[in-house]
Amino acid sequence: MSHNLAEKILQAHTDEEITRAGQIVNCRVSLVLANDITAPLAIKSFKAMGAGKVFDKDKVALVCDHFTPNKDIDSAEQVKVVREFAQQMGVTHYYEGGNVGVEHALLPELGLVGPGDIVVGADSHTCTYGGLGAFATGMGSTDIAGAMALGETWFKVPPTIRAAFEGTLEPFVGAKDLILHLIGRLGVSGALYRALEFGGPVIDALSIEGRMTMANMAIEAGGKAGLFPVDEKTLAYCKAAGRNGDTLLKADAGAVYEQDFTLSVTGMPPQVACPHLPDNVRGVDELKGLRVDQVVIGSCTNGRIEDLREAAAILKGRKAHKNVRLIILPATPKIWRQAMDEGLFSIFMDSGAVVGPPTCGPCLGGHMGILAGGERCIATTNRNFRGRMGSLESEVYLAGPAVAAASAIAGEIMNPAKL
Amino acid sequence: MLVTGKAHKVGAHIDTDAIIPARFLVTTDSEVLGSNCMEGLEPGWVKRVSKNDIMVAEENFGCGSSREHAPIAILGAGIPVVVAKSFARIFYRNGFNMGLVLLEVGDDIAKLSDGDKLEVDTGNGQIRNLTTGETIICAKVPAFMQELLDAGGLVPYVKKRLADRQ
Numbered sequence: 001m002s003h004n005l006a007e008k009i010l011q012a013h014t015d016e017e018i019t020r021a022g023q024i025v026n027c028r029v030s031l032v033l034a035n036d037i038t039a040p041l042a043i044k045s046f047k048a049m050g051a052g053k054v055f056d057k058d059k060v061a062l063v064c065d066h067f068t069p070n071k072d073i074d075s076a077e078q079v080k081v082v083r084e085f086a087q088q089m090g091v092t093h094y095y096e097g098g099n100v101g102v103e104h105a106l107l108p109e110l111g112l113v114g115p116g117d118i119v120v121g122a123d124s125h126t127c128t129y130g131g132l133g134a135f136a137t138g139m140g141s142t143d144i145a146g147a148m149a150l151g152e153t154w155f156k157v158p159p160t161i162r163a164a165f166e167g168t169l170e171p172f173v174g175a176k177d178l179i180l181h182l183i184g185r186l187g188v189s190g191a192l193y194r195a196l197e198f199g200g201p202v203i204d205a206l207s208i209e210g211r212m213t214m215a216n217m218a219i220e221a222g223g224k225a226g227l228f229p230v231d232e233k234t235l236a237y238c239k240a241a242g243r244n245g246d247t248l249l250k251a252d253a254g255a256v257y258e259q260d261f262t263l264s265v266t267g268m269p270p271q272v273a274c275p276h277l278p279d280n281v282r283g284v285d286e287l288k289g290l291r292v293d294q295v296v297i298g299s300c301t302n303g304r305i306e307d308l309r310e311a312a313a314i315l316k317g318r319k320a321h322k323n324v325r326l327i328i329l330p331a332t333p334k335i336w337r338q339a340m341d342e343g344l345f346s347i348f349m350d351s352g353a354v355v356g357p358p359t360c361g362p363c364l365g366g367h368m369g370i371l372a373g374g375e376r377c378i379a380t381t382n383r384n385f386r387g388r389m390g391s392l393e394s395e396v397y398l399a400g401p402a403v404a405a406a407s408a409i410a411g412e413i414m415n416p417a418k419l
Numbered sequence: 420m421l422v423t424g425k426a427h428k429v430g431a432h433i434d435t436d437a438i439i440p441a442r443f444l445v446t447t448d449s450e451v452l453g454s455n456c457m458e459g460l461e462p463g464w465v466k467r468v469s470k471n472d473i474m475v476a477e478e479n480f481g482c483g484s485s486r487e488h489a490p491i492a493i494l495g496a497g498i499p500v501v502v503a504k505s506f507a508r509i510f511y512r513n514g515f516n517m518g519l520v521l522l523e524v525g526d527d528i529a530k531l532s533d534g535d536k537l538e539v540d541t542g543n544g545q546i547r548n549l550t551t552g553e554t555i556i557c558a559k560v561p562a563f564m565q566e567l568l569d570a571g572g573l574v575p576y577v578k579k580r581l582a583d584r585q
């Protein structure tokens with residue numbers, strides 16, 4: 001039987017034969033992930049399961065990135081629980097402090113995830129690794145506890161929606177705009193229970209970082225996974241991250257898709273998702289004149305070096321508007337150092353930005369940039385649910401780094417092409 | 420299990436930040452989480468709930484993050500059943516694992532209004548609207564998931580698998 005990407009990867013990890021979408025199969029997992037919010041619950045369940053050890057101490061990653069550096073006593077206690085568990089189990093990949101970064105930027109960079117892997121994480125944006133051709137999906141803490149104990153978990157084989165992109169990208173239009181546009185088209189439940197598979201010439205030309213930005217937001221359309229074929233670029237990225245033995249991977253000819261469509265992106269302006277759902281997407285010019293109080297550049301969606309360079313290109317020689325707090329959070333220590341070495345921090349500081357440590361921070365309304373009632377933020381993050389970044393009366397708009405940077409300068413939502 | 424309680428209707432795409440905002444995720448205690456249930460939708464929402472009441476939602480209930488704190492908060496608030504037009508995927512799995520009963524009813528959701536008195540037979544997936552007299556029959560859960568439920572949830576299921584491996 002011809003398999004699409006999702007089916008092909010699941011098939012490689014199970015002894016059962018995959019013949020149709022909807023089938024429930026048990027699969028061996030390549031890596032299991034949890035963070036400082038979800039690991040404590042997973043550990044509780046793990047103990048209740050009577051599990052004495054993790055299935056493989058090299059295949060569990062515990063990343064304390066959400067409220068770190070610990071914002072208060074309660075979050076410090078949570079991290080302590082995770083740290084002690086990691087020590088007790090001898091978990092190799094435990095991150096906190098100087099080695100920690102936002103989990104979905106960190107694991108690819110460390111070579112812990114790659115083509116053909118099955119990764120399950122107690123975090124909904126685990127789907128990011130689809131950018132490297134991994135079947136990666138978020139689950140709750142108890143499911144993750146089960147996977148940590150058994151080294152396997154069950155999946156319902158999802159139907160797949162294939163989206164191809166063709167045409168020419170306009171200046172200042174990138175991966176974030178492509179995925180926002182697609183979510184706007186599908187709606188926040190358009191890919192519910194389904195996998196997304198991306199393709200087409202625009203995708204082939206996209207960097208691996210860009211592909212991860214897109215895969216990251218598959219969940220924002222309700223998707224279980226967002227998958228990209230593995231090409232030479234993927235292999236080069238994985239090799240640079242210290243991995244060996246990865247191979248090319250794409251869907252079989254004749255694979256079955258529930259939907260298969262092509263979007264032309266020629267002439268598409270930068271996209272912005274308006275409150276309070278990621279599918280409320282408009283062209284940036286429709287929002288001109290909307291005053292902003294805060295701009296956040298960072299997160300697992302757009303906190304990579306490419307994103308920081310894009311922001312710096314716009315901020316260079318310019319100042320953030322006096323009424324705007326511009327917060328920039330490089331997603332990992334490696335990206336942080338790279339940005340520093342490339343001189344991006346001088347550009348950011350000159351523009352009046354605050355440069356913070358690698359953390360999720362304001363993305364989930366954790367800390368380091370919480371909004372007051374009536375305030376508006378434009379962020380390169382992935383969710384704009386009501387109250388996501390603070391007060392229920394605040395607003396979050398989602399955009400790519402170029403639009404976010406341009407808006408910081410203008411003090412209002414701004415198309416970088418018109419700055 | 421037979422559950423009789425009042426319906427509390429919420430809208431479409433209720434996300435996990437609405438069910439339990441991130442600022443409350445510094446604990447795993449179900450009572451504390453329960454006392455802040457739906458705080459991201461409407462401050463003080465939970466005050467209207469009596470034990471065994473039922474949450475009724477439109478499509479894509481529980482979208483957003485993977486936080487298991489969401490079903491725990493709902494259970495902690497005293498709500499044992501959520502009936503929705505459809506559920507977000509991660510939330511659906513989490514609900515099962517936590518022992519929160521989730522019934523997906525599609526367009527029949529229109530037959531349930533805020534404040535209706537409902538009687539839910541969770542075993543047969545049957546909802547009786549005592550206020551209107553209407554009955555809704557839900558689609559059966561897949562056999563494997565029924566097996567999980569019968570085992571008492573994922574924790575005892577894994578426990579047994581681990582014991583079998585010994």
Ligand code: SF4
Binds near residue numbers: 104
């Ligand atoms: S950066 Fe935001 S979306 Fe990404 S893992 Fe952290 S909280 Fe979640």
